[in-house]
Amino acid sequence: MSQSASPLDRERAHLSSSRAALRAMREDAEALDIRDVTANWVNAEVLQRQIEERIKALADLSHTPLFFGRLDYLHAPGAEQAEGAEGEQFYIGRRHVHDAEGDPMVIDWRAPVSQPFYRASKKDPMDVALRRRFGYTGGELTAYEDENLTDPAEAERTSQLLQQEIERPRVGPMRDIVATIQPEQDEIVRSGLAGSVCVQGGPGTGKTAVGLHRVAYLLYAHRERLARTGTLVIGPNKSFLHYIEQVLPALGELEVKQATVDDLVAGPVEVRGADEAPAALIKGDARMAEVLRRALRSHITLPGEGVVVVRGSRRWRVASYELEEIVRELMGRDMRYGAAREALPQRIAHAVLVQMERAGEAPDDRVQNAVARNTAVKAAVKEIWPPIDPAKLVMRLLSDADFLAEHADGLLDEQEQKTVLWAKPARSVKTVKWSAADAVLIDEAADLVERTHSLGHVVLDEAQDLSPMQYRAVGRRASTGSVTVLGDLAQGTTPWATQSWAEALGHLGKPDAVVEELTAGFRVPTDVITYASRLLPHIAPGLAPVASVRENPGVFEVRGVSEDLDVVAACREALEHEGSIGLIAADARCAVLGELLTEAGMVFLAPGEETTAEARLTLVPASLAKGLEYDYVVLDEPAAVVSGEPDERTGLRRLYVALTRAVSGLVVVHATALPGELAPV
Structure with missing residues (x-):
């Protein structure tokens, strides 16, 4: 393109060339012929799958900008800046793209050379002369904005394109924030794999996005290791997971x-x-882990007599005192119940082999294994260290008062034991109506028997709502890996909600995790978060309120109404705006409101269903609102949201969640009096 072309035209030309290069990369992958390069069909299958994944990762999403920024470096770098060169420009995007010669046209946002795009400032330009941001409309490059980091005459200012991208209407599932990551967020995203991180973040601070982008970064920096050990994102419910499921694929990560x-x-x-709240609270208490451990180990019985092993014409006897020494030694070791049980016959067999050697024989490993499988040895092991079904163990604890009392002594008081006991003793594992808390207990028992498989990295979102026993269940999945914990203590809405991150991290098995706090709000408008923050002194007095950095104060109104049809009218008004609309209401009111919307001919979705141009309104029970976001929210009857919970504090926390789901505007409608905490000042 001629030098007379405008800068915008030149950038558009680079975008076209980059898209062409990406298509060529994909075509090269599709054209690979592996027929003569694999030794067998197994290798061929593995290689073919890797190629297919590569082809998927190279997909060009027409409405997703291929690059969103550019860095112009000042100088040729030293050894520590090996990727740069004097006067060279780097286009920063969601994935790496190179031309036919292998020269980069777009640099992956996770590469070291891309870091100054997020971190450079006038105080520390990081050898960057100019940072350029690009604006897009429907996938077309329509604007750019320059920031001269080394020009003292240019004042520090807020990027207008950055603000527009943050405030852009949200239709459909959650999108990535790769173009708008802020310095404090980038520090968390790029923290190392070895350490665990806990992110305390109020509404709209981007903690969920930070966690997902951290996964993407770790997969880039440690791909081979995490390909072996695995990664997992844990969310509070299916609706939430559906809402976030497109973020990582958009960043090229398909296997999380x-x-x-x-x-x-x-x-x-x-x-x-389902359990009543008091029973669920006790079942979720960390003390139950020790109750289970005691109950499991109570099945171990010290031998009352020795074992006689017959081999050919010889009889070998392991005396009871020797057996007892073996059993006590195994009991004293930090071993899983199942692993110790598997070791016991080998220990008995070893004792027999020692006698054989003293008698002049020369037994080998095959003889030891044969002795370990001897009928008498197997019978002794079954008597001393019987096999345990974790579900049956939990069933007995919850249905046998004497068994529970024996193993909960000094841990649970009499009333607590009565609370968790089932009203009727169970006859069979299959006939029990197990609760979610029961399943966690079974998982704990199963881990006491056999070690749970550990992953390389786990992201745990909305962590504040987990019980101690649920934390332990998650921690088992990352016992040899690291975790990213995301949450907000002010949004805890379960009876067992976390009161402190130190306590939670202890249950998770990561007491040394670094706790980071995000207080800059990018999603919730100023007027909305200011109103919602009135609740903080009552629900989380130690937390700092979120400070919105958005220039647009947003739409905010508290509207007194006389009937439910006024709520429908508020939704109709909200639909006049661009973007997604959420009608959030107490769970008990959703059925009535759903009928009214249907009678009014208004199409609405359930949480987790993808919004479209034709269906932009979602009816959201307050219990499912956590983690979701909508451009405009109509919040129905705050007092009903509060009263729908078992206690006032939990109700106010649920209300805090509901108030902070709006990205552009919030209308609070109420026919009954507002909670006192929200009364006009």
């Missing part, structure tokens, strides 16, 4: 698994029942 805590512990039993 997502699950809820209930998914993690599912398998041995089917959850068909």
